[in-house]
Amino acid sequence: MTEMIAVHDLTYQIGPKKLLEQISFSAKSGEVLAIVGPNGAGKSTLLRMLSGEARPSEGTILIGGEKLEAVPQRQLAARRAVMLQNSRVAFPFTGFEVVRLGAEGVGIGLSRRDRDQLALAALASADAAEFAERSFLTLSGGEQQRVSFARALAQLAAGQTLEPDQILMLDEPIASLDIRHQLALLEHARALAQSGRVLVIVVLHDLALAHSFADRTLVLQDGKLATIATTDAPLSRDLIEKIFEVSIVAEHCHGTPWRPLGGAQRSAAIGNHARVSASA
Amino acid sequence: MQHIPQVAYRKTVAMVALCVLLAIVAIAAISFGSISIAPGRVFEVLFGLDPRDQTDFARDALVITQIRFPRMLLGAAVGAALAASGAVMQGLFRNPLADPGLIGVSSGAGFAAALAIVLGGQLLPASVNKLPFEILPIAAFVGALTATFMLYVVASRGGRTSMAIMLLAGIAFAALAGAGTGWLSYISDDRQLRDLTFWSMGSLGGATWSKVWVVVPMVLPTLIAIPLLAHGLNAMALGEAEAYHLGVNVNRLKIGAILLVSVAVGAAVACSGLIGFVGIIVPHVLRLSVGANYRFLLPASALLGAALLVGADICARTIVSPSELPIGIIMATIGAPFFIWLLLRRSPEFAI
Numbered sequence: 001m002t003e004m005i006a007v008h009d010l011t012y013q014i015g016p017k018k019l020l021e022q023i024s025f026s027a028k029s030g031e032v033l034a035i036v037g038p039n040g041a042g043k044s045t046l047l048r049m050l051s052g053e054a055r056p057s058e059g060t061i062l063i064g065g066e067k068l069e070a071v072p073q074r075q076l077a078a079r080r081a082v083m084l085q086n087s088r089v090a091f092p093f094t095g096f097e098v099v100r101l102g103a104e105g106v107g108i109g110l111s112r113r114d115r116d117q118l119a120l121a122a123l124a125s126a127d128a129a130e131f132a133e134r135s136f137l138t139l140s141g142g143e144q145q146r147v148s149f150a151r152a153l154a155q156l157a158a159g160q161t162l163e164p165d166q167i168l169m170l171d172e173p174i175a176s177l178d179i180r181h182q183l184a185l186l187e188h189a190r191a192l193a194q195s196g197r198v199l200v201i202v203v204l205h206d207l208a209l210a211h212s213f214a215d216r217t218l219v220l221q222d223g224k225l226a227t228i229a230t231t232d233a234p235l236s237r238d239l240i241e242k243i244f245e246v247s248i249v250a251e252h253c254h255g256t257p258w259r260p261l262g263g264a265q266r267s268a269a270i271g272n273h274a275r276v277s278a279s280a
Numbered sequence: 281m282q283h284i285p286q287v288a289y290r291k292t293v294a295m296v297a298l299c300v301l302l303a304i305v306a307i308a309a310i311s312f313g314s315i316s317i318a319p320g321r322v323f324e325v326l327f328g329l330d331p332r333d334q335t336d337f338a339r340d341a342l343v344i345t346q347i348r349f350p351r352m353l354l355g356a357a358v359g360a361a362l363a364a365s366g367a368v369m370q371g372l373f374r375n376p377l378a379d380p381g382l383i384g385v386s387s388g389a390g391f392a393a394a395l396a397i398v399l400g401g402q403l404l405p406a407s408v409n410k411l412p413f414e415i416l417p418i419a420a421f422v423g424a425l426t427a428t429f430m431l432y433v434v435a436s437r438g439g440r441t442s443m444a445i446m447l448l449a450g451i452a453f454a455a456l457a458g459a460g461t462g463w464l465s466y467i468s469d470d471r472q473l474r475d476l477t478f479w480s481m482g483s484l485g486g487a488t489w490s491k492v493w494v495v496v497p498m499v500l501p502t503l504i505a506i507p508l509l510a511h512g513l514n515a516m517a518l519g520e521a522e523a524y525h526l527g528v529n530v531n532r533l534k535i536g537a538i539l540l541v542s543v544a545v546g547a548a549v550a551c552s553g554l555i556g557f558v559g560i561i562v563p564h565v566l567r568l569s570v571g572a573n574y575r576f577l578l579p580a581s582a583l584l585g586a587a588l589l590v591g592a593d594i595c596a597r598t599i600v601s602p603s604e605l606p607i608g609i610i611m612a613t614i615g616a617p618f619f620i621w622l623l624l625r626r627s628p629e630f631a632i
Contacts, residue, residue, distance in 0.1 A: 053521050077527025084525075090374035090517045091572035101514055105527040151518075155526065 002165045003065065004029045004199040005050065010059035012045060019045050020223045023059070027216070029165045030196045032189065034210035035203045037220035038244050043203045044085075046220065047171050050201065051082045064165060078106045078159030080167040081152040085175060087144060095131035095139070095147045099123050102151035107158030118157045119150075126150035127184060141176035149173060149185055156198070168192060170202040174209075186213045207240065219243060294570045298583040302356070305587045309352045309594050310344055314602040317344065351487035355593045355607075356586035357499040358484070358552045361544035363585020364506050366559020367577055371513030372537050373443050376567075377622075379559040380545040383446060383538075384453035388427020389420040389549040390480060391457035396420075397475050398468040416479070417494055417550030424546030427453055428538055443520075482553035482608025484593050491551050498547035502540050503582050509537055510574040517572065555608045557615025558585050564622060
């Protein structure tokens with residue numbers, strides 16, 4: 001269990017507006033860390049900081065114990081893979097070619113054959129093997145998401161020999177997926193974390209899913225870290241109502257809301273959590 | 281797991297086919313023309329074999345070595361440069377409609393060439409001015425680089441280049457260069473106007489070995505360097521952020537690509553004028569037939585672009601023989617309808 005990411009007093013400012021303010025947390029490999037919050041709370045912005053795509057205005061980010069900006073780009077790509085929402089591919093690349101791109105830059109020391117095999121294995125494990133020969137452009141949103149997930153998996157697999165401890169960053173990875181594939185993707189991420197060498201950071205909209213799959217959940221509100229919920233100390237009903245500006249009217253069949261669920265119960269959670277209505 | 285070898289096999293076949301196509305077109309380009317020369321004799325002259333038939337051999341040898349062979353080489357170099365540059369630009373802008381003409385490289389080159397044609401006589405010392413053919417390529421090349429540099433200055437802030445701004449700035453610069461060329465044609469005399477008009481329509485006429493020796497050393501290293509961009513351009517197709525996440529140094533990729541394209545297009549425009557659509561047609565046809573992977577697309581574009589331009593030049597020379605048409609007209613006649621057809625198809629990649 002290595003400390004994979006350590007964020008200290010991170011602030012991101014564009015003009016006078018602070019998109020992120022004074023955020024600090026750390027996470028170890030083997031963990032699943034969810035980031036939740038209302039629209040515009042800064043979830044995706046935080047992920048952009050963590051992936052190195054944008055630089056914080058103040059504060060530091062350590063990734064694998066090193067300052068993020070000091071890690072050479074290729075090494076960084078071996079250390080963490082990122083799956084963004086709505087990947088748009090400009091040309092008719094096949095699903096296989098898209099996934100193989102994950103293995104190519106990082107897996108420069110691997111043979112061509114090995115990279116191809118990594119890509120095929122990643123496609124199969126993301127249940128996307130049937131899209132290998134189809135143009136990415138002709139796939140539906142959910143199908144594209146499965147291929148993009150496979151690409152991130154291929155990148156991790158290719159980088160594994162260089163960087164034994166890795167981070168998988170997912171930005172709303174299940175937004176367009178059907179329930180079966182939502183669960184399959186999150187179970188897969190969970191299993192990667194349980195191997196002990198991968199930290200999974202996932203931005204989610206779904207509080208119940210976040211709670212059942214993540215060890216800890218960062219709750220963002222207006223760019224600030226409102227609280228960190230854990231499996232032992234879940235989000236209180238009051239806090240949810242306050243942060244998300246809703247009143248919860250649903251009754252939950254598993255007793256207290258946001259209780260951790262076993263694998264078999266997870267699918268049931270999807271149906272139960274969402275009966276909330278916006279307060280006027 | 282069968283599809284990988286199959287794809288590789290298809291690409292090998294395509295590469296061989298393109299090489300054969302280029303060879304056939306090249307031989308045809310040397311044997312067709314106002315004097316028809318048998319392909320057998322073309323081989324005899326090119327490889328220094330003993331002629332089977334002495335009739336007109338000296339004349340044919342002269343036509344081949346001094347006129348048609350350099351012209352064919354020039355056409356192939358220009359076509360390869362334009363097509364490969366088109367493919368690179370499309371990858372960089374993530375837009376299948378991008379073309380070297382689009383970012384203002386060709387317009388900048390055209391404006392500088394117009395300057396040389398119209399004002400060269402007054403501004404340059406007489407000794408330099410005796411070499412109009414040598415001045416034109418150099419001016420066009422300097423113009424291409426200047427245009428690219430200005431674009432880069434406009435589109436970059438703090439080390440990051442915005443492709444959208446660059447695209448729009450390219451349109452603005454093209455309009456400005458067009459206006460400048462318009463002013464110049466207004467003040468030019470009749471002979472200059474004629475030079476200007478024909479140059480801007482594009483032609484491979486007047487190809488000489490000295491032109492070949494200027495252009496080929498610029499185009500060839502560029503064509504060899506361009507495939508080094510393949511992985512970066514593939515990754516860019518997923519998006520700029522995604523390319524960064526995959527470990528691609530995006531800014532270095534942009535600068536490298538723009539510089540290489542400037543050199544290749546500047547050299548091409550300099551010696552043959554404005555020839556459009558090669559950079560759009562060729563990569564698109566290849567993407568439709570053998571896929572979008574840049575590792576294959578870049579060398580294949582160079583081969584097909586060379587074959588296309590040499591072929592178009594055969595048409596330009598033979599349709600109104602013994603006179604000849606500007607090749608730019610031939611390419612626009614084929615290219616513009618093709619472009620409109622592309623727009624009508626509305627394939628998913630045109631979701632701009």
